[in-house]
Amino acid sequence: MMVDIDELLSHIDLNADDQMLAVRAALDALLVREQSGVVLADEVGCGKTYEALGITALLWRHFRGTREPIQRVLVVAEQALMSKWAREITSTDGEEGFQRYVSTADWKGFRDMLRNVEEIRRPGDGKGIGVVPRNRMYVVKPLLLTESKTHDASSVMRWLGQTVWDVVIVDEAHHFTGLHTKHSRVFFPKQTVESRRDGLFARFTLALTATPFQLEIKEMVNLLRIVGACEEDLDQIEDGLARYERMLGRFHNKRTFLPTDAGRREIVECLNNLRLRDASGGQRPGTPGLQALLRRYLIRNVKDQHHRGYALTEKRNGGYVARAFNKLDDMRPVVQESPLIPLEGEDTWVYLHLRDVLVDAQQAANKGEEARSFVAGDLRQCLSSYEQLEASRVLNKERLPRAVETRAALERLRSTGHVHPKIAALRSVVGGILDRQIERVRSKPGATLSKILVFNTLMYTAGALKAALEEVVADRVKPFVEEQVRAAGWAKPSAAQAAVRRALDEERRVTHDELRKEFGRDALDRTRVLLDASADEVPGDKMDLVDAMFRRASRHCAQPLFLLHLARSMKPSRGARPTDADVRAFVRTQVGDELRGKLAKIVRIFEDTEQGEDDPVEQARREWRYIDDLYAAHDYVARFDGKQASENRDARRENFNRPYAPLVLLVSRVGEEGIDLQAHTRYVLHYDVEWNPAKMEQREGRVDRKGRKTESEGPVEVHFFLLKDTYEERIFHTVMQRDAWFQVLIGSKRKALLKGPAEEDEEGAADVNVVEERGRMTPEEREKVMIDLRPFAPSRRSQKPTPRTLGRPR
Structure with missing residues (x-):
């Protein structure tokens, strides 16, 4: 069958050139090069969901009337995202949902499939299916597809896992790549590379992830293995990534040298050679460049510009202010000079005393008297909130005398109404944001209050933050509402x-x-x-x-x-x-x-x-x-975490995207990925920091995406809350350093990365004759080392593919 990609594309228009380029590149890989899958790795907010559905629709159209029609489609998505997928697929409301792109009569058969969507959340869902249905789509929770007692007890689960699907769409696919995780068993049942052939299988697999590189090269390679990349390519990619990562590390060690330094220039040329010419560094003649190898399977649209401004929270003159910074700068001197959020008085005593308690716990563990304490985790609980610290395991060890003293100190602080320094800073920042927002709304007809997203990972802290912020928000919003009601x-x-x-x-x-x-x-x-x-x-x-x-x-x-x-x-x-x-x-x-x-x-x-x-x-x-x-x-402040049922989280998400309550949403890890929270939001507050820059990118991507109604106000404001001279500084430095290489490796933030050290957004804001800054890549260096995975139109429009072999590989 001849494949005319242009003719096929003419039947659908996603109204976005970058999305159509991604669809084109995917079809070229699947129908012309005869691959069994691709990774849609667009940055957060670029529309991977519609790209995947668009590709599925065109595959259905291409194989319609043949002996291999597209009849069974499976979407694998976390429970928190299942309703979103079902709504995008089934909605027939004017400007919402995917069906508006396939509304003409010649798409009727595909629309029938879109209407037959079933969500499988529990083992009992889907009972009575009996046989493999056709012309149907399923949205399933990942862990229901793994080998477990639940799986064995349900014929529906066995059927879902053993069916050879026509199309499988895997949302947030990076969760399935670490072979030590439960999720990996969906595609690697025995949690080995070799067991991929026994995992979930499809004629075509579309893996969706905005953060394909999760710091581990093997996980990146497993992501490509999920979509059926050939082993020869995988060997070359794994070797090339390892060489590239080592060379980036060498550049980091040379970053304080001037760009004219011969050693620094040599490293940049080596990176450029690995990227464009030979991923093996000359060890395997004929090996393509790393960029070309990755482009066979990875498609990544990136935004021309990220609309974000970054700031550290500092305590100065008794109040809290925001200090702007460039995320790609060397942050060590900035943090060293900044007062951040200081630990003072009793707070200092608690932190230092906890460190002593942890030493006691370690010594007790060595003697076999107590379970060993996880030092980093306990320190982070102390730096998060005293409510979280009180619930920690280490303070509930009765045999540790200094743990008893620390508990007594916490009780003393609570009895006097003392507020944890980070919570005090958060209250102040949120209050300041609301004050500015109220003045803006008061003076601007038609304006609404912009919303605030707070990311925190610890449950007891979430409760403390909600209690603390409810008062702050109510104290400002309630009188403003009364004022506006009287004015009306x-x-x-x-x-x-x-x-x-x-x-x-x-x-x-x-x-x-x-x-x-x-x-x-x-x-x-x-x-x-x-x-x-x-x-x-x-x-x-x-x-x-x-x-x-x-x-x-x-x-x-x-x-x-x-x-x-x-x-x-x-x-x-x-x-x-x-x-x-x-x-x-x-x-x-x-x-x-x-x-x-x-x-x-x-x-x-x-x-x-x-x-x-x-x-x-x-x-x-x-x-x-x-x-x-x-x-x-809802209340002014709402939680979005594992303490709520999924339907309650859905309600909070829906209302956060409308101009009503909640005004502040406290989000845990369950809300860091996949959901849209951008409609009325301008502020992202990192109450705590993740080690992995990919997770930080996912957080900020909940807001910096298409459909943000606050763009006229300015960029998304991202605030960090760090306690001075504590473990949090180490986490921050690590994640900032990793982020720069993360962005280079996957080609994100191109405009920001290519900007010179003396350049600013406003013309004339910086002296263009300033001496080149040490510690940052120059625009010329970045142009040579950044991997570019953006899709482009293929030069050949029609090709005749070889016959496809169906069935699970053995």
Whole structure:
């Protein structure tokens, strides 16, 4: 079969040139070069989800009508991301979801597949399948595909794992590459390289990851092994990466020499040769350059410019200020000179005393009296919060006298209301952000409060942060809401709430009338089974879908930030109170119309169950859960971590992306990847720092991505919180050093990396005649060493592939 890539691409348009280039490059690899998979490694926020679905759609089209049609598609995604995938695939709402790109009549067969999506979250999901279905998509949690007791107990799980799929899409694929992890068993059942042939298999595998390099070369190679890279290529890539990494290390040792130094220049030329000419460094004649080898399997779009500004939090003159820095600079002199967040008084005593306790724990472990303490972990708990430290294992060892003294000191601090220095700094920074935001909104019609994302990894600290920040946010937002409500003409917020309730009651009556007119008087009563999918407690037997959801919406619309949005949309008339008609018009556009449309869609879907079909029930319940999330009511500050059920996290995420509560979201590792949090967010606060720069990049990528409505305000502001002269400085230096090489190796931050040491964003801001700075690469050096994996249009448009051999390799 001839493959005309251009003709195939003409049937879909993702409305983004970079995404279409990625799709083209993937199709060239899969259909022309006959590879079995590719890695879509675009930077965070470039649209890998739609690229993967676009590639799948065009594969379906290419093989339509042949003996090898695309009929079974599996998406492997973490539980927190499953609902997002299902919504992107199934949504038919105008500007949302992938189906808008395949809306014409000639895509009907593929749209039928998109409608048949089933989420497999638990072993019992999907019971009754019996045989391998066709024209269906599944979204499954990774660990359900691994060999385990759960797996063995479920025929559905065995079927999912043993099927030879037409297309498998692996989200956040870097989680599957470390052979010591449970996730790796999806593709490497025995956690060995050789067992890949027995793992999850597909004709085509699309691995999605914004951070393909996780500091371990073997993990990068395993990522390529997942998508079926040939062993010869893998050997050359592994050897080339090792040589490249060693040479980058040599450059780091030479970084204090001037760029004119002969040794430094020699290293740069060696890196350039490894990258472009010979990845083996002359040891294997005929070996391509490392960049060419990686480009066979890796496709990576990068942003022209990252809209981020970085700052350290410093305590000066009794207050906290932000000190801007360039992330690619040598940070050691900056941190050494900075006061950061100092440990003072009792805080210093606790930190130093904990170090003594850890020495005691180590000595006790050596004598076999106690379990050994993990020093780094215990130090980080102390530097995070005293609530976290109190819960640590080392302080609960009764046989350690100094542990008892430390616990007593913590109790003393708590009794006096003492605040941990990092929490005090966070409170101050968040308060300052809100003060500036309130002034901006007050002076700018149509503006809304930008939101704040706080990353923290420790559970007890998350509780302490929520308690500390709730007070800070409420102290500022509550009086501002009251001010704006009075300015709109109401005497107090309760009067505005009463007007909203009246408007909602009218919208509820209209919705009842319209749905009963369209579907019949009994339709809403017959669909009460869907209430089981709601987190709402529904009293009585007569409440139908409309009553239940408008009851939910009434709590959502009573929150202060909804009232703020309402008040600022009203046009005050000489102090007169807004009319009920004005309020209803606002409520209709914000709530009523959307609810009516979604409830009608649910009833329409559920009506199909009268034909005896099972799938529409799950589809209707999925829509119901989405509405349930959309109209949840939250505090000013919310947690997004493992302490909440996934549906509660979904509700927090949905509302964080709307102009209502929560205003501050405290995110743990479960929210560092895959989810969109950018809509109204401008601030990313790293309360603690990860060792791995890839994880830091994932965090910041939750906000620095397409769809950020705060771009007109300026770049994303990223703040770091470090305690002076503590273990945190070491972590920060390590991650900053690793980040520079991480970006060079995967070709990110091209514009920032290529910028000269004297260049600034504003013309004339720096002296262009300044002597070359030591410790940083020059633009010429970076141009030579940066690996470029960006897709480009192939020179040959049509080729005839050789026949494909199907089936699991043996």
